[in-house]
Amino acid sequence: MTHEFETLASFSDAPAPAVTRVVYSETDLRAREYVKGLCSAAWLSLREDAVGNIFARWEGAEPALPAVATGSHIDAIPNAGAYDGTVGVLGGLEAIRVLQRAGVRLRRSVELVIFCAEEPTRFGIGCFGSRLLAGSLDASAGTQLRDKDGSTLDDWRAAAGFHGDLASVRLPAGYYSAFVELHIEQGPLLEQAGIPLGIVTAIAAPASLRLWVEGEGGHAGAVLMPQRRDAFCAAAEIVLAEEAAAKATGAPDTVATAGICDVFPGAINSIPSRVRLELDVRDIDEARRDSVLAAIDRACVEIAARRGVKIRKEIINSDAPAECDARVVDALCRAGERRGLAFQKMVSRAYHDSLFMSRIAPTAMLFIPCRGGVSHRPDEYAAPEAIASGAQVLAEAMALLADH
Numbered sequence: 238m239t240h241e242f243e244t245l246a247s248f249s250d251a252p253a254p255a256v257t258r259v260v261y262s263e264t265d266l267r268a269r270e271y272v273k274g275l276c277s278a279a280w281l282s283l284r285e286d287a288v289g290n291i292f293a294r295w296e297g298a299e300p301a302l303p304a305v306a307t308g309s310h311i312d313a314i315p316n317a318g319a320y321d322g323t324v325g326v327l328g329g330l331e332a333i334r335v336l337q338r339a340g341v342r343l344r345r346s347v348e349l350v351i352f353c354a355e356e357p358t359r360f361g362i363g364c365f366g367s368r369l370l371a372g373s374l375d376a377s378a379g380t381q382l383r384d385k386d387g388s389t390l391d392d393w394r395a396a397a398g399f400h401g402d403l404a405s406v407r408l409p410a411g412y413y414s415a416f417v418e419l420h421i422e423q424g425p426l427l428e429q430a431g432i433p434l435g436i437v438t439a440i441a442a443p444a445s446l447r448l449w450v451e452g453e454g455g456h457a458g459a460v461l462m463p464q465r466r467d468a469f470c471a472a473a474e475i476v477l478a479e480e481a482a483a484k485a486t487g488a489p490d491t492v493a494t495a496g497i498c499d500v501f502p503g504a505i506n507s508i509p510s511r512v513r514l515e516l517d518v519r520d521i522d523e524a525r526r527d528s529v530l531a532a533i534d535r536a537c538v539e540i541a542a543r544r545g546v547k548i549r550k551e552i553i554n555s556d557a558p559a560e561c562d563a564r565v566v567d568a569l570c571r572a573g574e575r576r577g578l579a580f581q582k583m584v585s586r587a588y589h590d591s592l593f594m595s596r597i598a599p600t601a602m603l604f605i606p607c608r609g610g611v612s613h614r615p616d617e618y619a620a621p622e623a624i625a626s627g628a629q630v631l632a633e634a635m636a637l638l639a640d641h
Contacts (some may be wrong), residue, residue: 238628239621241327245271245311246319258313261289261397263313268311272326272351279334282347287401288394290366291351295333297343297639303414305343306598307332307631308350308588308600310366314358318617320607325419326351328624332419332632343639345414358386359393362445362554367590369406371554376403376459398583401641413598415565415638418591419631420602421619425610426583433626434580435604436569438561440592441490441585443519445553448475448537454502455511466545469500470510475628478536482529489582491525493518521558521584530555535549557593562599566637569603572633573574578626585611595612603631 238427258265267499269291272285276293284292294304300322307572309325318338329349336343353366360382368374390477394400420430427435476495483493497515516533520526537548565584573580585591594600606628 238331238624239326239529241275242319242323243287245327248311249518251316254319254548255316256313256318256319257315258311259315259358260312260356260574261359261393265312268390269351269396272311273526274278275327275330276349278296279330279337279441281333285399286406287399287403287410288366288390289353289399290370290406293330293349294346295337297346298347299344300346303343303411304346304348306348306350306379306416306547306594307412307418308348308352308590309418309420310352310355312356312358314356314613314614315578318611318615320421320566320617320619321423322355322420323613324421324605324624324627328335328419328628328631331625332630332635335632336628336636341636342631343636345639346638347635350414356589358457360390364550364590364593365390367593369403370408371593373596374409379403403629408594408597410597413594415562415568416591416594416598416600417565417569417638418589418594418600420589420600420604421607421612421617422604423587423607423612426610427604427606428610429547429583430581432581433574433578433606433623434630435583436573436580437567437585437602437604438566438597439521439584440524440559440561440588440602441521442525442558442588442592443517443520443528444555444557446516446517446518446530447551447553448472448514450475450508450512450514450546451547451549452544453508455508457506457508460508465508468512468546471540471544471546471548472498472512472514474540474544475514475533475537478540479518479529479533480622481517483538485532486525486529488522488525489522490522490586491520492586493529515553519586519588523557536565551640556588556592559595561595563602563633565599565601566633568637569601569630576630578630591609603627608629
């Protein structure tokens with residue numbers, strides 16, 4: 238599989254070893270064609286839906302039964318690495334080829350799903366392909382989701398050659414009997430423990446906020462400190478309040494990040510009059526996460542009053558965490574044991590398409606180690622041996638689930 242990862246990584250809008258592959262870009266479309274060619278070479282039947290989710294099916298002995306599915310994504314944020322998402326796609330394809338080479342015929346069909354746009358790069362919301370599949374977004378997303386230049390999802394998908402009613406993307410009830418996603422851990426725990434597999438029992442979910450802080454601009458030398466209504470200083474306090482609220486829960490699974498801070502007018506000798514912040518708060522416990530959001534709200538009220546600024550808030554998304562299905566988790570545990578590989582149960586602090594697939598199918602995830610726990614960087618790396626082990630265990634688990 239190594240050459241397949243290398244080839245897929247070559248479809249990039251950034252120089253190697255970085256990978257930039259934004260949904261619906263020309264680079265993304267060429268990468269999709271490459272992956273579809275690999276699927277066709279494995280004798281999988283292909284279809285694409287109105288948003289560009291790809292489905293590659295290996296038909297079982299009883300094709301009318303709900304299928305077992307696996308998969309992930311191939312889009313990549315700017316200046317990313319070659320393994321986030323792609324391990325679940327190319328590793329999922331290899332798992333199907335493992336079963337084909339073994340000469341087995343499973344009761345249920347097995348389907349590889351390449352989700353459209355797990356990353357939020359173009360439209361500011363992650364997993365919109367799987368959200369649509371699960372019904373967590375409706376057809377209005379076609380006109381409501383816009384990029385920074387105002388172009389809509391409908392504009393972009395039409396330009397990329399995807400047409401049809403977005404309502405048709407939603408999968409019918411019971412379409413899949415199980416879904417399993419193979420993924421790099423994106424953290425250091427497996428590598429540190431020397432354990433080759435992580436079996437995910439819960440998936441954290443984010444709430445994402447966009448805040449506008451409006452103060453009053455002025456000359457950096459002429460406006461004295463007591464008279465200032467500095468929007469950036471107020472925004473800085475909000476960021477620190479977010480950090481303090483996350484730490485105050487005392488729970489390691491509560492995390493908070495201020496990933497975007499856009500300061501206007503952006504001149505060294507001008508007091509900032511306006512700031513746009515984008516905040517991310519996530520946890521596997523929804524009530525605990527929401528307590529952090531409430532603390533941020535209280536801080537905003539206090540900061541606005543004390544600093545004489547206005548603060549406006551927009552909720553980008555607020556998703557519920559997921560508990561993984563016990564039967565699918567058990568199949569992964571049994572598969573690891575059959576392959577003689579040690580594993581540990583763990584939570585996923587990153588969220589994935591599996592979060593939304595869990596709304597419509599029994600779902601779990603399988604993690605493999607990544608070097609240094611690094612992800613979303615050019616030096617992201619998973620060893621070929623780790624990927625192969627993950628694919629073999631995934632194949633074993635899907636065989637167990639497909640003959641159920």
